[in-house]
Amino acid sequence: xxxxxxxxxxxxxxxxxxxxxxxxxxxxxxxxxxxxxxxxxxxxxxxxxxxxxxxxxxxxxxxx
Amino acid sequence: xxxxxxxxxxxxxxxxxxxxxxxxxxxxxxxxxxxxxxxxxxxxxxxxxxxxxxxxxxxxxxxxxxxxxxxxxxxxxxxxxxxxxxxxxxxxxxxxxxxxxxxxxxxxxxxxxxxxxxxxxxxxxxxxxxxxxxxxxxxxxxxxxxxxxxxxxxxxxxxxxxxxxxxxxxxxxxxxxxxxxxxxxxxxxxxxxxxxxxxxxxxxxxxxxxxxxxxxxxxxxxxxxxxxxxxxxxxxxxxxxxxxxxxxxxxxxxxxxxxxxxxxxxxxxxxxxxxxxxxxxxxxxxxxxxxxxxxxxxxxxxxxxxxxxxxxxxxxxxxxxxxxxxxxxxxxxxxxxx
Numbered sequence: 001x002x003x004x005x006x007x008x009x010x011x012x013x014x015x016x017x018x019x020x021x022x023x024x025x026x027x028x029x030x031x032x033x034x035x036x037x038x039x040x041x042x043x044x045x046x047x048x049x050x051x052x053x054x055x056x057x058x059x060x061x062x063x064x
Numbered sequence: 065x066x067x068x069x070x071x072x073x074x075x076x077x078x079x080x081x082x083x084x085x086x087x088x089x090x091x092x093x094x095x096x097x098x099x100x101x102x103x104x105x106x107x108x109x110x111x112x113x114x115x116x117x118x119x120x121x122x123x124x125x126x127x128x129x130x131x132x133x134x135x136x137x138x139x140x141x142x143x144x145x146x147x148x149x150x151x152x153x154x155x156x157x158x159x160x161x162x163x164x165x166x167x168x169x170x171x172x173x174x175x176x177x178x179x180x181x182x183x184x185x186x187x188x189x190x191x192x193x194x195x196x197x198x199x200x201x202x203x204x205x206x207x208x209x210x211x212x213x214x215x216x217x218x219x220x221x222x223x224x225x226x227x228x229x230x231x232x233x234x235x236x237x238x239x240x241x242x243x244x245x246x247x248x249x250x251x252x253x254x255x256x257x258x259x260x261x262x263x264x265x266x267x268x269x270x271x272x273x274x275x276x277x278x279x280x281x282x283x284x285x286x287x288x289x290x291x292x293x294x295x296x297x298x299x300x301x302x303x304x305x306x307x308x309x310x311x312x313x314x315x316x317x318x319x320x321x322x323x324x325x326x327x328x329x330x331x332x333x334x335x336x337x338x339x340x341x342x343x344x345x346x347x348x349x350x351x352x353x354x355x356x357x358x359x360x361x362x363x364x365x366x367x368x369x370x371x372x373x374x375x376x377x378x379x380x381x382x383x384x385x386x387x388x389x390x391x392x393x394x395x396x397x398x399x400x401x402x
Contacts, residue, residue: 023111023112027112028112028113031112031113031115032113034115034116035113035115035116038116049149049153049156050215052149053149053150053153053215053216055149056147056149056150057216060147
């Protein structure tokens, strides 16, 4: 995953890039990989959340 | 105030070139090694896809903290208990909805943000993301938050959440913010919805107490933001945003801060004599509102001088944030002790 660094306010920002320079294939791939990893985690968490919500609703008598 | 075109050209960023060296603005399939299929919509330098941190920054996470907290307090103050999983989901949906509204706000105001020192570092004015990505992200996140809220909770909470997102984007961001110095007054309603949403998530309906909480935040918003605007006036002036200090001057703004504080105090204290809350909230409200009133009166009556640092205004702004956290915290404590 492409690295970030904290700024003065302590929040993470993506690293700056140079305007006018086309990105390398490796840089693009690294950025895509980073985003794909985050999306994978989010999707997994979403699946778990939907499962938990379904269990709760079924227990509360909202079965389809 | 001249209306500024929202779609002022911003250098396109984030579009991935189909192949290295491809001409901008067209598909290219050179070299047998395409990278991705996104079209470069304009003749600008190809840029990296936006980082996930920039998408997070689009959601204005620091603003979201107060939104989430007031929504949580509204839910906890409701007389009907809610299952922790559903409660977590409701708060998550409020956060996602607020984040979506923030993203769409940044999408629309990229041109203004580029002119203000306070916001120049945001992903769009800084060139770390293209506007289309921000738009797709905002719309997608809004739709997802509403769908999840409806699936997990109820229609009432979903409709109020939808209203808050639409209000913030269309009424405040697109319509009012560039047109009138009363933008904060009316647009502040968007930030007042979370307690209503939290209450509706738990009960499936609204009641007088959450309506008063809505009124509290609605009336709190003008003194909060006008205190900020007093000491960042130059930033707003440079961007052409008709904030009250820019349009009507400092004296009028100070007077309005004092005047709006009065109904805010009334709305904040009202639940106690109405029998909706107990003495924990009541006494906390009296104390906190007395302090707020004192700070607001001090701001209202003083006249700044060049180089005086605007300390009372900064104190009022900082306290206003603490005030809201403490008021809603007192509400929850009061409910638990009832």
